[in-house]
Amino acid sequence: MTKPSPYALFSAQALQPLPLNDFATRCLQRLQQGERLLSLFGRAATPADTGDWVLTAVFLPAEGALCVVRGQARRGERYPSLSASFPAAQIHERELWEQTGVVPEDHPWLKPVRFEGERQQHMADYPFFTVRGNEVHEVGVGPIHASVIEPGHFRFMCHGERVIHLEIQLGYQHRGAQALLLRRSAWHLTPIVESIAGDSAVAYAWAHCQAMEALSGRPVSADTALSRAIGLEMERIAMHAATLNGLATDIAYLQAAATYARLRTAIINASQRVCGNRFGRGWLRPGWARPLSAECRDDLRKTLQGFARDIHEVNGLMRGARSVKARFVGTGVLSPQAAQDMGLTGVVARASGVALDLRERLPGAYEHAPIATTTHPAGDCWARMDLRMQEVDASVAWLLEALARAPDEQAAARAPTAPEGASAALPARTLCVSLVEGTRGPVLQAIETSDAGDVLHHQVQDPSLANWFGLALAVRDNGISDFPICNKSFDLSYCGNDL
Structure with missing residues (x-):
């Protein structure tokens, strides 16, 4: 079926x-x-x-x-x-x-x-929740942090070292991305769309292309869809490796940290050899995706085989180290009920037992070679780490199989070029909702056209929007010193939230 x-x-x-x-x-x-x-x-x-x-x-x-x-x-x-x-x-x-x-x-x-809008001038007046009581105190962190990181303010209510409540204030990177998308031809928006959240460029670009192709009635070939899925899984592997690197760094497990950083670099460099950009920008455009020549497929295969061997070894070190277990097991627990109630999504939700992965639920290009949904019941930092390792293994196995069955070089369909008044070819008064399971979860784009076939509204939504509140719940009753590993185990997007 x-x-x-x-x-x-x-x-x-x-x-x-x-x-x-x-x-x-x-x-x-x-x-x-x-x-x-x-x-x-x-x-x-x-x-x-x-x-x-x-x-x-x-x-x-x-x-x-x-x-x-x-x-x-x-x-x-x-x-x-x-x-x-x-x-x-x-x-x-x-x-x-x-x-x-x-x-x-x-x-x-x-x-x-x-x-x-006008509220941007009043960020200092944010109505933080307060907790009162003997020995209760507040700790404010950010929005400017001590490392190269996006801005966000974290307000902890603590009793001693124990976090009673965390409130997260974002919005410092609001760029008006959605308004910008209405100022250019919808056919030529992909370079902007894929820069909204730079570490999810392929997912954002695919969601946009999918919507435009559906609206225009120009479905892409199976070979083009396969190339896109290959780009998306390369992105997923690279970003999961980056998260694992951050987790190892935060607990000073430097052997693993250095290895994950090297392995991530190998993957993003391979992506650059395909599309000219280490973050996958330019891998796809409406109606088109990078053709994968025999030489390109062989390069990706060799890179992935070496990556699989080395990440299996370093994952074994992480899973076997008592110091890692001591920091991660039972830390930052988010119960399955809380994850379900708050509508969390993506890897964060699956690590709390919520079985939802659009690659299986709404498969599209994955229908004939599905990736099974993987979950973990514990909902702690260990579960989020372990699930990322499992997803990397599943993506590598899928990629090696996909590269084996890819044609020698698919016909690179020319990207649709719009006439004067570019969106005129789109049908009037039509709404398309497009979803892609990115590294963090579903990336959503919705495009609606006017009576004249112009783009009337372009909605963009990052999975982090729903998941930030989950981080606030996960750190409750933990020591404040455990916040960095809780934060990294979620690894959410500031700019994806702020748009």
Whole structure:
């Protein structure tokens, strides 16, 4: 049986927006049925719409294809918050409120996500949660850190060394990425899209290309899709190796740290030999992907075989070292129930027993050579480390098999070139939701067209958006000195959150 596609097309005309309260009720019903809320966003209304905003909620049922619910609202209009019953909605409702002014009544944690627009001048006034009591104190870290790292502020409420509560304030890197995507032809956006989160360039580019190809009715060949999947798995291996390097560095296990750094370099250098960029930029464009010649495939195969041998050895050292176990086992525990309730996703959720991997659930290019979903029940730093090791092994095995069955050199279909007014070839009043399972989890892009076929709205969502709150939960009741390894075991994206 053919599995659902990782993208879905909807006629915007057929998606009649519901009044705001009816929209909230319909979303609540879907959540009660066990569907996962993937995204909730709004766009400015057009003259053909009612109200100030058109709202879109994207859901993933337990089985079957993606589905959406549409609503309409006026600025300042209120609706019963979904988060009181389903905490997974909290971050999406906050983002919607920040961007549109539509208010979720009785939201338990209604605070800005990234301080967009006028709020950017008031980041110093962030309403931090406070804990009072004898010997309770606050520790503030960031936004400027002691190493080369992205900015973010972490406010710890501690009793002695024990963390009672962590609040994370982000938004320092807000660049207006989504607004920028509306200023150029949609066909030529890939260089911008793949730079939104630089360590997920292939995942972002693929989500964008997939949406454009679906909208234009120009599906790519199986060979092109295979080349993209190869690029994505190379990216996954490199970024997991980078996380493992960071974990080893944070506990001063320098033998492993040096080895992981070397192995990551081998993979990203191999990617550069394919596409000209170590982070995979330029690997794919709408309608096209890098052709893999016999020489290129042989180079990748040899690199991966050497990588597999060496990472097996260093993973054995990490898993066998008592000092590693002492720091990681039982540290930063995130229970399966908490991960499920908060709607966490990607490797972080799978390390807490949540069995969701879009490469199996919505396989697309992976349908004829699937990668089985791997989970770990413990939800601690050790589980997140071990699961990354397992995912690297699975990706290497998949890549070696894929390279063996790839054609000598697939026809490199020319990237579609748009006519004057580039997006004119796109169908009118159509919404496409596109998903790709990146290193951290699902990368989502949604593109909606206007009556004239122009791009009306371009939504981008990084998996880190939902997962940062999971980090705050994981560090509770841990020593504050364990925060660096908890943080690295999640390894979330600041810029992906901030856009």
